[in-house]
Amino acid sequence: MKKKTIAGLVIMVLSITAMIFWEVSAREMLTTEEILAASHPIEKGTRVGADRMKIMRAERDRIPEGALRPGDMDQAAVMTALVDIRENMPLTRDLIGEENEGIGEGLSIYSLPPEWIASRPAMLRAGDRALFYALPEKELLGEFEIAFIRDSGEIAVTGDEEKGSDMLLRNSAGGIISSVEIICGAEDFFRIYDRSLGPEKANINEEEQTEGIASETGEEGAGAAAEWYRAGVPGGYPYSGSDDADEEPVPFILIVPEV
Numbered sequence: 001m002k003k004k005t006i007a008g009l010v011i012m013v014l015s016i017t018a019m020i021f022w023e024v025s026a027r028e029m030l031t032t033e034e035i036l037a038a039s040h041p042i043e044k045g046t047r048v049g050a051d052r053m054k055i056m057r058a059e060r061d062r063i064p065e066g067a068l069r070p071g072d073m074d075q076a077a078v079m080t081a082l083v084d085i086r087e088n089m090p091l092t093r094d095l096i097g098e099e100n101e102g103i104g105e106g107l108s109i110y111s112l113p114p115e116w117i118a119s120r121p122a123m124l125r126a127g128d129r130a131l132f133y134a135l136p137e138k139e140l141l142g143e144f145e146i147a148f149i150r151d152s153g154e155i156a157v158t159g160d161e162e163k164g165s166d167m168l169l170r171n172s173a174g175g176i177i178s179s180v181e182i183i184c185g186a187e188d189f190f191r192i193y194d195r196s197l198g199p200e201k202a203n204i205n206e207e208e209q210t211e212g213i214a215s216e217t218g219e220e221g222a223g224a225a226a227e228w229y230r231a232g233v234p235g236g237y238p239y240s241g242s243d244d245a246d247e248e249p250v251p252f253i254l255i256v257p258e259v
Contacts, residue, residue, distance in 0.1 A: 032057040035090055036068040036076060042085040048096055050077040058090065064158050066093035083148060083156050094126050094148075095156065109147045110189040111181045116196050118251035120177040124149055126156070132182075133254040134195050141192055141253070144182040151175035180255065195252060 039054035055070050068076055068091045079096040089095075118135055126148050132141040149157045157175040 031060060033060055033063060034070050035063060036070065036073060037091060038085045038087055038089050041087050042081045044081050044084045046081055048076055048079050048081060048091075050074075053077065053091065056088075056090075064090055064092050068092065083150075084154065086155070092158065094158070106185050107183050108186070109181050109183055111179055112192070112253060114152070114178045116192075116251060117180060117253045117255065119254045120180075121255060121257055122177070124177060124180070124255065124257055125158070129258045131256040131258070132192070133256065134199070135252050135254050137199055139195075141195065142184065142188050143258075144184050144188070146180060147183050148181040149177050150179045150181070152178040154179075192253075198250075 034055050035058050036053050037056045038052060040052045042048060042052050050073065053073060053076065055073075058067075076091060076096060080098065081096055083095055085091070085095055124130065124146060126146050128146045129143060130146060131143050133139065134141050151157050153175075155175060157177055
């Protein structure tokens with residue numbers, strides 16, 4: 001009888017020990033994975049560095065697309081932050097990379113302010129190509145690749161769906177889209193900027209502006225106007241000081257992702 005009691009107690013202790021082990025270690029091992037995260041804030045344009053990364057465990061169903069694993073640490077350490085990265089934020093392949101990686105000659109990344117955008121498709125993701133139209137005239141502004149999409153807090157919006165998945169299945173995102181950044185040339189961006197001033201400004205180009213300045217200020221003034229135009233200096237556009245310059249912009253961009 002005494003032996004049975006001891007055996008029962010041993011079995012009970014082992015059962016309790018196994019339960020504790022499962023709750024403390026085994027469950028975590030089976031339901032989570034190790035990923036890389038920022039141990040400190042990393043500013044856009046700065047090198048990531050090994051001292052600003054850490055390994056953390058995350059629930060498998062909450063790991064963002066393109067998350068970096070511990071084996072990627074050496075490669076990630078020499079990369080550059082393409083956006084501002086918060087402390088404890090998982091590191092993904094669209095957040096870091098070589099500067100200007102994948103951007104063609106003469107192209108750059110331009111931000112379209114949220115007050116310009118009339119339509120923000122919820123399924124839009126970085127890397128998509130989309131058509132941009134001006135409303136209400138329905139004029140095609142261009143076809144561009146999406147570099148980044150951000151929420152109102154300037155944090156990159158990502159989804160947990162697999163890359164290349166059907167757009168109609170993209171029903172989950174890490175935030176509400178506010179601003180959009182596109183890859184394009186300066187000429188394309190200035191055309192969009194001109195349209196932001198109203199439909200009547202949409203067809204104004206650099207040659208027309210500098211010709212107008214030349215008639216009043218001579219060739220030297222026209223050259224300065226051209227420099228302002230290309231640089232995009234605030235106040236540098238000849239018509240930026242007009243009476244309606246302080247009016248709130250009307251949302252005009254319709255974004256249509258390629259399916």
